[in-house]
Amino acid sequence: MKRLGIGLVGSGFMGRSHAHAFRAAPGVFDLPMTPVLELLADVNAEAAAKAAAGLGFARSTGDWRELIADPAVDLVDITTPNTLHLPIALAAIEAGKPVYCEKPLAPNAADAKRMADAAERKGVKTAVGFNYLKNPMVALAREIVESGEIGEVVSFRGIHAEDYMTDPMAPYTWRLDKKGGHGVVADLGSHIISIARMVVGPIESLVGQIKTVTDRRPLAGSSEMKPVEVDDEARALVQFAGGATGSIEASWVKAGRKMTLAFEVTGSKGTIEVDHERLNELKLYTTGQPKGREGFKTILAGPDHSFYKEFVPAPGHQLGFNDIKTIEVMALVRSLAGGGPKFLPDFREAWEIQRVVDGIVLSANEKRWIDVTEV
Numbered sequence: 164m165k166r167l168g169i170g171l172v173g174s175g176f177m178g179r180s181h182a183h184a185f186r187a188a189p190g191v192f193d194l195p196m197t198p199v200l201e202l203l204a205d206v207n208a209e210a211a212a213k214a215a216a217g218l219g220f221a222r223s224t225g226d227w228r229e230l231i232a233d234p235a236v237d238l239v240d241i242t243t244p245n246t247l248h249l250p251i252a253l254a255a256i257e258a259g260k261p262v263y264c265e266k267p268l269a270p271n272a273a274d275a276k277r278m279a280d281a282a283e284r285k286g287v288k289t290a291v292g293f294n295y296l297k298n299p300m301v302a303l304a305r306e307i308v309e310s311g312e313i314g315e316v317v318s319f320r321g322i323h324a325e326d327y328m329t330d331p332m333a334p335y336t337w338r339l340d341k342k343g344g345h346g347v348v349a350d351l352g353s354h355i356i357s358i359a360r361m362v363v364g365p366i367e368s369l370v371g372q373i374k375t376v377t378d379r380r381p382l383a384g385s386s387e388m389k390p391v392e393v394d395d396e397a398r399a400l401v402q403f404a405g406g407a408t409g410s411i412e413a414s415w416v417k418a419g420r421k422m423t424l425a426f427e428v429t430g431s432k433g434t435i436e437v438d439h440e441r442l443n444e445l446k447l448y449t450t451g452q453p454k455g456r457e458g459f460k461t462i463l464a465g466p467d468h469s470f471y472k473e474f475v476p477a478p479g480h481q482l483g484f485n486d487i488k489t490i491e492v493m494a495l496v497r498s499l500a501g502g503g504p505k506f507l508p509d510f511r512e513a514w515e516i517q518r519v520v521d522g523i524v525l526s527a528n529e530k531r532w533i534d535v536t537e538v
């Protein structure tokens with residue numbers, strides 16, 4: 164079978180998850196190509212060698228340019244901080260290699276558009292790691308909406324809240340570096356925007372609000388304080404192109420919330436609710452139930468939902484975060500081989516998501532409703 168040489172750049176939280184998914188995917192799914200963990204690049208040769216040994220890569224390098232030029236690398240996989248996505252992706256595209264990049268695609272919509280344009284000009288396939296779109300329960304939500312089971316969509320209420328920056332003394336990290344783009348509105352907000360677009364459709368206009376809650380944080384291992392210039396909290400009222408209205412919220416200072424990537428879609432005949440703190444559940448309410456017996460029912464993920472049975476044959480036994488990443492990798496490998504459907508979100512869709520992110524900040528700064536096409 165044809166091999167697919169993986170060149171992974173970065174080996175932190177996401178690098179580990181990608182490596183795991185590439186190792187797991189051929190065991191779980193029938194794949195048209197076999198992913199081979201070929202080459203890993205990190206900040207320097209020592210860090211790269213250590214990570215390569217731990218994650219099962221054959222070779223390592225301290226220079227991502229070497230990885231792109233390497234003839235055994237067929238796919239460039241970017242899991243670095245956001246500032247590096249553009250230079251690495253553009254170099255890979257120039258070399259004619261497909262790119263799998265973590266979200267958010269770029270620090271801003273203009274850069275994301277540059278990346279999407281370059282890939283399309285060169286005819287290079289791209290994929291962006293909005294993994295929660297691959298959660299079988301999110302796919303089911305979209306299926307229910309498309310089938311008309313809850314009628315015409317009236318409203319969407321979405322949030323991605325976690326609490327990893329709640330402690331005001333939590334150290335300054337690359338996530339707070341303005342060069343990498345906005346704050347939580349990009350880091351977590353992009354996920355809930357990606358879901359809103361997939362389940363309900365394009366967002367046409369919005370009015371946003373952003374807030375920096377802690378304006379100085381210590382540098383790691385030091386008492387020196389660094390100013391924080393990005394948002395810790397963001398929210399927006401949104402108008403969907405299809406007529407529905409809604410709200411989107413993101414926070415990394417929401418004490419107690421560990422993975423509240425949650426949404427509610429209400430239609431004229433019912434409501435769907437999904438919360439990733441219980442990622443194997445979808446709650447569905449439909450109108451017309453007998454009086455005194457009305458209520459939401461809880462659907463547990465099971466073999467009747469896309470890509471669940473490949474992991475486990477019995478319902479209710481639960482998939483996890485890395486399984487969802489494995490589904491993402493399967494879809495990517497199938498699309499690269501040409502047999503499967505086009506992978507989404509690609510760079511073009513990630514640009515559309517980034518326009519909403521930038522739009523929320525623009526609207527908040529200018530204190531007015533904006534049309535997303537202004538971005």
Ligand SMILES: NC(=O)c1ccc[n+]([C@@H]2O[C@H](COP(=O)([O-])OP(=O)(O)OC[C@H]3O[C@@H](n4cnc5c(N)ncnc54)[C@H](O)[C@@H]3O)[C@@H](O)[C@H]2O)c1
Binds near residue numbers: 177292
């Ligand atoms: N899809 C998701 O659910 C999800 C979750 C977390 C993070 N992310 C995204 O993944 C990306 C990485 O986040 P993370 O949490 O894994 O970060 P991290 O800090 O844990 O890891 C970043 C990695 O990049 C490496 N790196 C930094 N500079 C480099 C360079 N010049 N050359 C090569 N390697 C370099 C670091 O050494 C580290 O190994 C970000 O874009 C982030 O937004 C996505």
